Each structure stands twice: as C-alpha cells, then as structure tokens.
Amino acid sequence: MDLITKYFPHLTEEQRRQFAELDPLYRDWNAKINVISRKDIDALYEHHVLHSLGIAQMIRFKPGTKILDFGTGGGFPGVPLAILFPECEFLLVDSIGKKVKVAGAVAESLGLKNVRVLHGRGEEIKEQFDFVVSRAVMQLQELVGFTKQLVHGTQRNGMPNGLICLKGGELQAELRPFKRIVEVQELYPTFDEEYFKTKKVVYLPF
Numbered sequence: 091m092d093l094i095t096k097y098f099p100h101l102t103e104e105q106r107r108q109f110a111e112l113d114p115l116y117r118d119w120n121a122k123i124n125v126i127s128r129k130d131i132d133a134l135y136e137h138h139v140l141h142s143l144g145i146a147q148m149i150r151f152k153p154g155t156k157i158l159d160f161g162t163g164g165g166f167p168g169v170p171l172a173i174l175f176p177e178c179e180f181l182l183v184d185s186i187g188k189k190v191k192v193a194g195a196v197a198e199s200l201g202l203k204n205v206r207v208l209h210g211r212g213e214e215i216k217e218q219f220d221f222v223v224s225r226a227v228m229q230l231q232e233l234v235g236f237t238k239q240l241v242h243g244t245q246r247n248g249m250p251n252g253l254i255c256l257k258g259g260e261l262q263a264e265l266r267p268f269k270r271i272v273e274v275q276e277l278y279p280t281f282d283e284e285y286f287k288t289k290k291v292v293y294l295p296f
Contacts (some may be wrong), residue, residue: 093135096172097281098143108200110171112139115199116164119192125164136285142167144277145223146174146252148291152247153177158219160212160237161185161227164194166290167256171203171223172197182207183215216285218242225256230264230272241296250295258288 094109095101101109113134120126130137145167151157155178159168162182172180182197184190187209194207208215213236222237234253241251257264265272273293278286 091135093140093211093283097140098146105176108202109139109170111200112169112196115196116192119164119195122181123188123192125189125192133285134269135255136283138166139170140227140281140283141256141277141286141289142170143174143242144256144281144286144289144291145171147277148254148273148275148293149221149247149282151175151178151221155179155246156217156219157181158183158215158222158225158240160222160233160240162193162207163189163225165196167223167225168205169193169200169202171198172202173200176202176204178204180205181215181217181219183210183212185211186208210241212236215240220246220251221246222253223255224253226258227255230255230257230292230294231267234268237291238296249293252293252295254293257290257292261290261292265292271295 091110116134120131137202157178157180159182162168168180168182182193189211190207195203218240237253275291277289
C-alpha cells in the first residue's frame with residue numbers, strides 16, 4: 091500500500107481505504123479461484139495494482155470518460171483505475187467467467203459504483219467508449235482488430251480516443267505496423283522499482 095501512496099500521494103481517504111482493501115480481497119478470492127499466480131500474490135501492489143496505474147502516466151482521464159477494460163482477467167487494469175478515477179465509467183470484460191466473477195465481486199466489496207462487468211467476448215459488446223485499456227492481452231494488431239469499432243469519435247480528453255495498453259519486453263516488431271502514430275512511454279524510472287525496467291504504456295489513437 092505504501093507503494094501506491096509513494097506515487098499517488100493525493101488520494102482521498104476513500105481511495106486509500108479502497109486500495110488498502112485490495113490485498114485481503116484478492117487473497118481471499120485467490121484461495122477460491124486462482125486469478126493471480128501464487129508466487130505473485132505477495133507482489134500484488136507492485137506487479138498488478140501499481141502496474142495498472144501506469145496508464146495514469148500516459149493520461150489523466152477527465153470526469154465522464156467511458157473506458158473499456160478488454161480482457162480484464164481478475165480486474166486489471168480496470169479496478170485500480172476505477173479507484174483512481176471515480177468520476178469515470180468502466181466496463182470490465184473477459185471471456186473467462188470465473189475471472190469476471192472475481193473482478194465484479196472485488197468492485198462490489200469496494201463500493202465502486204463506476205464499474206460494470208461483462209462475461210463475454212469483444213464482438214458481443216454493443217456500446218462504444220472513449221478509450222479501451224488492456225494489460226498484456228494479445229498482440230497489438232489483433233487487439234486493434236477486436237477493439238477499433240468499440241471506440242467512438244467524440245473527444246472529451248486532451249488526447250484523441252483510442253487504445254492504451256500495458257506491455258513488457260521487446261516491442262519493435264509488434265509496433266512496426268503502427269510506427270507513424272503509436273506513442274510509447276517507459277514506466278521506469280517514473281516507477282523506480284526494478285520490475286518496471288521492461289514495462290511500457292503503449293497508446294494508439296483511433
């Protein structure tokens with residue numbers, strides 16, 4: 091929890107409470123439904139919560155922004171972002187029912203009124219959003235194919251609507267088809283932990 095306040099010192103009491111509750115909630119659910127690897131649960135705040143909040147290094151969403159978390163798994167990056175941006179709306183989608191169940195239960199336990207969850211596939215979504223976010227779900231080209239039609243053209247933020255994803259490792263080949271428009275931001279040394287040395291935020295306007 092100290093890791094979150096280190097980089098986000100201006101949280102409200104409610105946000106601090108919600109972030110603090112993530113650890114016991116995910117430990118409890120992980121014992122029943124394995125959504126985070128056993129060895130990773132002890133690094134929940136660094137590897138999952140703070141990593142999710144890396145998207146806030148690329149953009150601070152304005153109130154009223156609608157965001158789709160595509161392939162949310164157990165709720166990342168959607169749940170941490172929903173805590174950080176309580177005036178934005180989030181839809182968390184995953185094709186694996188038990189993972190969506192955990193994401194929904196955690197959001198409900200935290201009292202996140204700005205979160206909805208959907209068990210389904212991207213092509214089943216019938217609404218549009220300002221931004222799609224994701225974390226290491228699939229190759230960028232494939233992700234664009236699934237999500238481009240889910241983003242509308244009406245802008246409310248300081249940067250054009252589009253796709254923002256968290257990725258790691260060597261991305262040169264993956265980004266080549268989009269090299270004229272893609273924007274990449276390293277998370278290290280903004281987040282100075284060793285874990286973030288290979289982590290990046292990738293933004294693609296639609």
